[in-house]
Amino acid sequence: MSVHDDLSTVQRCLDDLSRSVGRLEQQLGSGGLEMRRVRTDAAHLRESVALLRDAAAQPAAPRKPELVTIPDTPYDDSLWIDTDDEGLGARDRHAP
Template sequence: MSVQDDLAAVKRRLQDLEHAVEELERRVEAEQGSPPAPTAGRAESLVTIPDAPYDSGLWTDTDDEGLGARDRHAP
């Protein structure tokens, strides 16, 4: 590509960027006029994990990660 082609491509991309920024500014202005959307509080999204140990019966058919099954030896 020649320098002229490169400059033309840069100018086009800059114009595209300017249009995108103008559109974003219009959207922000429109959003500021509307009431704020309700946001979920942090406390509602938290999950409490009990300190009690897990029921070992839930893990009878699982493999220990990296060690294989409980009744077999690791390689």
């Protein structure tokens, strides 16, 4: 299936969900917290699918990795004064 077909299927399912939520509201009433949450969640799903549909309609631009320039100048030695060489022990001590 293509993305367009999948989005159409999801949209049909959301339409079915909206109809079912409407029927439940008629039977249970719309004042309860649970019903408001279900109605709100269904609306959020509808908005999310609309965003997906918009994103899928736009052609994806090829993404170039962001290059990071690493300078050739040496690091400042004062950055390493209070550290141990990892895995080698302290500067003034010898390995056992």
